Amino acid sequence: MFANDSATQLAGPRVTRSRGPRRLPAVPPMAGRGQPAGWRRGTAGWRRGRTRGQTGAVCLLIAASGCASLPMRGQTPAPLPLPPEVSAYYEYPRRAHGTTVLLLGERPGLREFLVRFPLAAEEGIALTEPVVEVEWFEATATGRRAAILFNPILGGDYPLERGICRFLAAHGFHVALVHRKTLKLSPEHPVAHIEVLLRQGVLRIRQVVDWMSTHERVDPERLGSFGISMGGIASVVAAAVEPRLRAHVVALAGGSVPDILVASPDRLLAQPRAQYLARNHLDLAALEARLRQEVRTDPLRLAPYVDAGDLFMIIAVFDRTIGRERALRLWRALGRPRVTLLPLGHYTAYLALPYVKAASLRFFRERLAPQA
Secondary structure, rough: OOOOEEEEOOOOEEEOOOOOEOOOOOOOOOHHHHOOOOOOOOOOOOOOOOOHHHHHHHHHHHHHHHOOEEOOOOOOOOOOOOHHHHHHHHOOOOOOOOEEEEEEEEOOOOEEEEEEOOOOOOOOOOOOOEEEEEEEEEOOOOEEEEEEEEEEOOOOHHHHHHHHHHHHHHOOEEEEEEOOHHHHHOOOOOOOHHHHHHHHHHHHHHHHHHHHHHHOOOEEEEEEEEEHHHHHHHHHHHHHHHOOOEEEEOOOOOHHHHHHHHHHOHHHHHHHHHHHHHHHOOHHHHHHHHHHHHHOOOOOHHHHHHOOEEEEEEEOOOOOOOOHHHHHHHHHHHOOOOOOOOEOOOOHHHHHHHHHHHHHHHHHHHHHOOOO
């Protein structure tokens, strides 16, 4: 993919210019699964008869007027120290590896790159994604800047995430959008495969932090994470096991992982669940028991090791994908950090995207401010 392009060396990794920098197209509105449920965009506006602008304005007004923000309660218990056996479970060999950086394009205030390097793991860990792939949104503001690791939603091609990454980069934060495959039950794999994927995801996050920490334009003392849905679950786990990440926005997440995989009515989880049950001749109770036995990388299990002061949560109170009760259960387990409650569902929370961007930017500016 990269061998035939002309390369320029920049501080170690090979940087390839892809036919020269180009102006990237604007991020299209979300389509299909990413759109609010029941909506489809047509050439004459929304199918329900209103124009896109009118509908968006009305829904955003409703969403904004109904948001409830709760600060973190005054005194919260200090997080427990991470047990050595848990820390060891997410360790990996530190070794130099070849990193390839491809320039994708430029926008006002930022440059975009594709970064790739091999994933390191201890012997005996079967890797399903041996190559780490990251979209790097580099702010052009001068000096060493804070950097955010972005954990995306379940599957998809990241149009929503890229919009948030570009917003943060335009405001002076470098952002690493970490690619990953979907997380769901598969009839071809045992239940234990879910834990393989979850653990592999933690190794991937930690090694992206390694890469960011050594980047010449990054301040390694000012690193954070942003996660949405299953990406929010990954951010909670990262908050527990990766101390270099010091501020976390956790949106539309919940726990536990077994509860979500067993009970979510979302078709992206329900269809493979039904296929798995039929293929393996199991009922839901047996599946739940196996998941609880196998899944160790879970936000509820790791919540006691997270500092609530490092978190900002966003919960959609009509979320049926994660489930409101599962979202609130995670919030309570994390020590009731600051939270915003949106009167929306999992997918219709997209309508509050302007608020989510602005509130997250304020949080990162507060928590990752330069040291005096």
